[in-house]
Amino acid sequence: MGIDITITIGGEAGQGIQTVGQLLAAVCREAGLYVFGINDFESRIRGGHSFYQLRIADHQVRAPRHRVNLLIAMDDATLRLHREELLPGGLCLLNSADAEAEEPVRPIPFFKLARDAGGDILANTVATAAALALLGAPGGMLEKILHRQFAGKSSKVLEDNCTAARLGRAAVQGIDCSCIGAWPESGRKRMIMEGAAALSLGALAGDCRFAAFYPMSPATGIMMNLAAWQDRFPLVVEQAEDEIAAANMIIGASYAGVRSLTATSGGGFCLMTEAVGLAGISETPIVIINAQRPGPATGLATRTAQADLRQVMHAGQDEFPRFVFAPGSPEQAYETTARAFDLADTYQVPALILVDQYFNDSLFTLEDALQAPEKVSSRTIDDASQKNPSDYQRYALTDSGISPRAVPCAGETLVMVCGNEHKPDGHSTESAELRTAMVDKRARKLRGMASDMRPPTGAHPEAAIRLICWGSTLGVVAEAVELLRADGVDAGYMHFCDIWPFPGTAAQAALAGAERLICVEQNSTAQFAGLLRQETGIAVAHTVLKYDGRPFYPLEIVNAVMKEGR
Amino acid sequence: MACPKDFDNSVENKWCPGCGNHPILQSIKEALAQLGLAPRDVLIVSGIGQAAKTPHYLNCNFFHGLHGRALPVATGAKAANHSLTILVNSGDGDCYGEGGNHFMNAIRRNLDITLLVHDNKVYGLTKGQASPTSDLRMITRAQPHGVILEPFNPLAVALALKAGFVARGYAADTEHLSMLIQEGVRHRGFSLIDILQPCVSFNQVNTYQWYAERVYDLAKEGHDTSDFMAAMVKARQWGDKIPLGILYRQESPSFTDRIDGLKEGPLTGRAYDPARLHKLLAEF
Numbered sequence: 075m076g077i078d079i080t081i082t083i084g085g086e087a088g089q090g091i092q093t094v095g096q097l098l099a100a101v102c103r104e105a106g107l108y109v110f111g112i113n114d115f116e117s118r119i120r121g122g123h124s125f126y127q128l129r130i131a132d133h134q135v136r137a138p139r140h141r142v143n144l145l146i147a148m149d150d151a152t153l154r155l156h157r158e159e160l161l162p163g164g165l166c167l168l169n170s171a172d173a174e175a176e177e178p179v180r181p182i183p184f185f186k187l188a189r190d191a192g193g194d195i196l197a198n199t200v201a202t203a204a205a206l207a208l209l210g211a212p213g214g215m216l217e218k219i220l221h222r223q224f225a226g227k228s229s230k231v232l233e234d235n236c237t238a239a240r241l242g243r244a245a246v247q248g249i250d251c252s253c254i255g256a257w258p259e260s261g262r263k264r265m266i267m268e269g270a271a272a273l274s275l276g277a278l279a280g281d282c283r284f285a286a287f288y289p290m291s292p293a294t295g296i297m298m299n300l301a302a303w304q305d306r307f308p309l310v311v312e313q314a315e316d317e318i319a320a321a322n323m324i325i326g327a328s329y330a331g332v333r334s335l336t337a338t339s340g341g342g343f344c345l346m347t348e349a350v351g352l353a354g355i356s357e358t359p360i361v362i363i364n365a366q367r368p369g370p371a372t373g374l375a376t377r378t379a380q381a382d383l384r385q386v387m388h389a390g391q392d393e394f395p396r397f398v399f400a401p402g403s404p405e406q407a408y409e410t411t412a413r414a415f416d417l418a419d420t421y422q423v424p425a426l427i428l429v430d431q432y433f434n435d436s437l438f439t440l441e442d443a444l445q446a447p448e449k450v451s452s453r454t455i456d457d458a459s460q461k462n463p464s465d466y467q468r469y470a471l472t473d474s475g476i477s478p479r480a481v482p483c484a485g486e487t488l489v490m491v492c493g494n495e496h497k498p499d500g501h502s503t504e505s506a507e508l509r510t511a512m513v514d515k516r517a518r519k520l521r522g523m524a525s526d527m528r529p530p531t532g533a534h535p536e537a538a539i540r541l542i543c544w545g546s547t548l549g550v551v552a553e554a555v556e557l558l559r560a561d562g563v564d565a566g567y568m569h570f571c572d573i574w575p576f577p578g579t580a581a582q583a584a585l586a587g588a589e590r591l592i593c594v595e596q597n598s599t600a601q602f603a604g605l606l607r608q609e610t611g612i613a614v615a616h617t618v619l620k621y622d623g624r625p626f627y628p629l630e631i632v633n634a635v636m637k638e639g640r
Numbered sequence: 641m642a643c644p645k646d647f648d649n650s651v652e653n654k655w656c657p658g659c660g661n662h663p664i665l666q667s668i669k670e671a672l673a674q675l676g677l678a679p680r681d682v683l684i685v686s687g688i689g690q691a692a693k694t695p696h697y698l699n700c701n702f703f704h705g706l707h708g709r710a711l712p713v714a715t716g717a718k719a720a721n722h723s724l725t726i727l728v729n730s731g732d733g734d735c736y737g738e739g740g741n742h743f744m745n746a747i748r749r750n751l752d753i754t755l756l757v758h759d760n761k762v763y764g765l766t767k768g769q770a771s772p773t774s775d776l777r778m779i780t781r782a783q784p785h786g787v788i789l790e791p792f793n794p795l796a797v798a799l800a801l802k803a804g805f806v807a808r809g810y811a812a813d814t815e816h817l818s819m820l821i822q823e824g825v826r827h828r829g830f831s832l833i834d835i836l837q838p839c840v841s842f843n844q845v846n847t848y849q850w851y852a853e854r855v856y857d858l859a860k861e862g863h864d865t866s867d868f869m870a871a872m873v874k875a876r877q878w879g880d881k882i883p884l885g886i887l888y889r890q891e892s893p894s895f896t897d898r899i900d901g902l903k904e905g906p907l908t909g910r911a912y913d914p915a916r917l918h919k920l921l922a923e924f
């Protein structure tokens with residue numbers, strides 16, 4: 075194994091901790107290195123404690139580490155809280171005016187140096203430069219990034235930042251820290267992005283043209299991205315008065331003929347529930363992303379969880395078909411989001427995507443660049459595709475359950491849509507026969523939907539011990555499996571992205587022959603394990619559950635698997 | 641020539657005989673025909689309640705959604721295709737109660753739609769509970785000691801939020817109501833028409849006769865529809881005399897007028913372009 079080092083930058087909210095992480099990541103990207111960053115913060119704008127952990131490697135990494143090589147402490151609390159994470163030989167740069175400190179702490183007056191360069195705000199740049207110098211990064215790389223970042227700003231801003239970088243570098247001169255031996259001068263530059271960006275881009279790849287939202291962590295980032303890109307696409311992003319409005323707005327937009335999205339977290343999704351049912355019975359395609367955080371109610375606003383699986387699967391009274399997806403990587407999130415739009419459109423159902431704070435706020439390096447689809451085709455029909463538009467029936471009873479969907483005011487076709495139980499023409503009805511026929515018609519779509527579900531994917535499919543996971547834990551579980559194997563444990567894993575309709579046959583095939591199945595989830599009742607058993611009869615032997623709001627670390631999973639005995 | 645009959649259909653009408661909704665329905669048909677609109681040109685969005693059943697009795701495009709949520713659906717539809725002519729049929733409970741937040745925000749957006757609130761001052765479909773506009777002390781089975789909440793004043797609230805077209809109609813005066821609906825549809829921006837609608841089954845206070853003794857036409861009084869303060873005074877008038885007509889009218893850019901990205905035309909008419917996404921992806 076070559077380069078694989080971890081840096082944690084900690085401080086108060088408002089000190090720009092994330093900026094340091096992002097700047098470091100940008101420099102690493104320039105050098106062709108891989109990064110993985112996690113963002114841990116409290117529900118406050120100033121003060122408290124937050125940290126950004128950045129892992130830098132010369133190979134793909136998709137999990138955080140519980141031990142760090144370098145700790146950058148912008149305040150004393152960071153040192154206190156993270157000291158034990160330091161690896162032997164690790165180093166801590168502590169913001170301090172003192173000349174000396176106990177090993178392995180090196181006092182660096184970050185804020186004083188920042189003021190020398192032009193102001194407190196430059197402390198991020200001082201810290202980034204100091205860290206890079208310690209890592210042995212060739213000088214000038216940070217400046218290159220700063221030039222790019224501040225291209226539009228006044229030259230004073232750039233100058234001050236460059237001064238700050240110089241002071242930061244100088245401050246660590248003579249400190250010996252050979253974390254990274256040979257720093258690549260340059261390499262293949264790969265995409266880096268946060269999970270939220272992958273989802274936003276995926277929406278555009280699905281030809282999303284309308285998005286409505288009400289701000290709620292950790293979903294807000296998805297909508298902030300789209301809002302910023304509005305001018306570059308046929309796209310309108312509207313901040314709704316509440317989540318009920320957001321969900322109903324996207325239903326209206328979709329009915330009128332454009333693909334539409336909303337994103338929220340569990341609490342907001344609660345408010346959208348009735349609208350999910352409206353999309354179901356009115357057969358209006360929509361995509362909703364639920365970025366999970368711990369609950370119930372407000373729970374832990376800025377932390378992570380996977381406890382809304384049952385919520386999204388059952389949201390809305392009565393029964394109607396829906397899709398549920400839980401991507402585990404930015405590549406999967408991009409593709410799945412685009413696919414969700416297409417499948418929602420094809421089957422005229424709501425498609426629900428589960429991610430979480432850990433996924434949305436984490437930074438990933440992508441091996442291969444994401445590609446824009448050449449073509450996105452809408453599934454709606456118009457006058458020209460019908461013999462007699464005046465005979466159009468929005469809810470025509472068909473074998474597939476799919477009734478051709480037209481859009482209103484586009485021709486002679488009158489599109490009559492209703493959230494009450496209805497006749498094929500869209501007018502409401504109390505008829506017992508038609509009610510049964512319509513429930514059955516909607517349910518018939520499940521057959522086609524199931525055939526479009528993809529099987530779980532994983533590694534070491536023949537292994538004796540097989541870990542099962544879904545959603546954002548993919549990277550952590552994959553790394554845990556490699557650690558187990560390095561310890562001589564015959565372990566493998568299966569990850570589920572497509573969750574509903576449940577790919578039962580594929581699951582049975584993928585899990586067959588295992589001696590022991592262990593389900594890894596971020597909730598307290600093993601929701602997915604229950605679903606697996608419900609749909610396949612397969613009962614897992616053990617579960618590894620974490621629900622403290624923090625992401626899994628690979629070693630936690632390794633330890634839990636070891637504890638259960640081989 | 642468009643004619644009111646074009647909007648007839650054969651759906652069985654489920655309103656009580658004598659309900660104020662019947663003449664409202666007729667007024668809508670007449671207004672649409674007068675405006676030269678054909679069924680294919682009209683989209684009606686509605687929520688849930690007796691009023692919200694209206695689109696089923698009209699031959700046109702419609703989206704009959706959830707209780708209280710017609711305005712967000714209309715907002716989304718308008719954002720997707722701002723060339724649509726959208727009318728919203730709602731009730732006093734649907735619009736001012738369950739959907740109160742949407743009412744305020746649709747006005748703030750200046751959404752270019754015509755909102756017809758069939759205001760019978762009662763929850764008709766759920767059999768006669770008080771609504772936000774019920775008069776004080778009105779007795780219902782749910783409020784056996786009489787309503788103790790101050791009535792919601794939709795016209796005053798709409799004015800306070802700077803709605804650009806605020807009017808009151810009366811179900812029984814179809815000619816006047818048809819005129820109001822035409823003006824409302826012509827108005828670029830949000831139009832509110834609160835329609836006094838007798839409910840013969842559950843509202844024994846605000847009856848046809850009660851209204852007949854009180855309503856009068858503002859236009860005949862020489863009311864100045866550009867005078868905001870005068871409109872506010874009229875909006876607050878209730879009791880012995882009840883004003884009908886356009887209280888206030890003032891055009892300003894609508895929701896979709898204000899969205900730069902829609903200047904190139906409705907979103908429904910635009911095309912997916914891989915080059916745009918390719919360019920954005922290259923920035924990561």
Ligand SMILES: Cc1ncc(C[n+]2csc(CCOP(=O)(O)OP(=O)(O)O)c2C)c(N)n1
Pocket residue numbers: 688689690691692707730731732733734735758760762763764765766771
């Ligand atoms: C979420 C929800 N809550 C309650 C109801 C029951 N409900 C149906 S109509 C209605 C009130 C209707 O009153 P209004 O909007 O004034 O319409 P009207 O029937 O008087 O025309 C209620 C409470 C419902 N359908 N949905």
Ligand code: SF4
Pocket residue numbers: 654655656658659660661690760764765838839840841842
């Ligand atoms: S209950 Fe009242 S509002 Fe409903 S149909 Fe009968 S008269 Fe009309």
Ligand SMILES: [Mg+2]
Pocket residue numbers: 689731732733758759760761762763764771
């Ligand atoms: Mg009512």
